[in-house]
Amino acid sequence: MLEFDFVGIVLRWMHIFAAIALVGGLLFQRFVLLPAALPLEESLRKELCERSSRRWSKIVMVSALFLLVSGLVNFILTMQLFKGADLPIPKMYHLLFGIKFLLALVIFFLASALAGRGKGTQKFRDHAARWLNVSLVLATLVVAISGILRTTHVAPNALEMDRAMIPSNEVPSNEVPSNEVPSEETPSKEL
């Protein structure tokens, strides 16, 4: 029977919905709101930007919080998955995760600076198109890296983990070549 990992599924939903909201919002700002506001008269443009920023900044905060919480829990669960399967964590995993984490922090900073009202971050809003472009390039990298991280423990790599967790004498006979008798000494993770 199919088994569902409810915690894992809810975390995945949280992570994906928050990523869609944040990256989608940045795309909307760059390619819809900004060009549409540009021809407006200065005072009107300022008012539109202030009104939309007030609403958008709340979405940025909630999405960043969801991404951080679900991302960190996901990371711990993935480490446990490797440990439970008695498999070494691929060296590349930590490196890529570190790069992704740093890039995500830069995106959170840029998104909140662009949606903020503080004097210290005004220079980002003065060049909004440039900083939105930077955020979108970083977001593309983050999504690409996430895709690579995932393939380290889903099919076909998940099959290897499953095998590592099954005692060698329980591996289905059709997976053992007919001329080879599975040896008792063979460590199961080498299967």
Ligand code: HEM
């Ligand atoms: C702009 C911010 C972020 C975006 C766009 C993003 C996007 C994604 C996407 C698309 C996935 C693949 C989801 C899936 O297929 O289930 C993913 C997985 C993941 N993300 Fe993020 N993420 C962001 C930030 C973060 C942060 C801040 C953390 C850590 C605190 C994090 C940790 C993770 C982990 C651990 C996974 C699972 C990787 C695996 O399957 O091994 N993410 N992320």
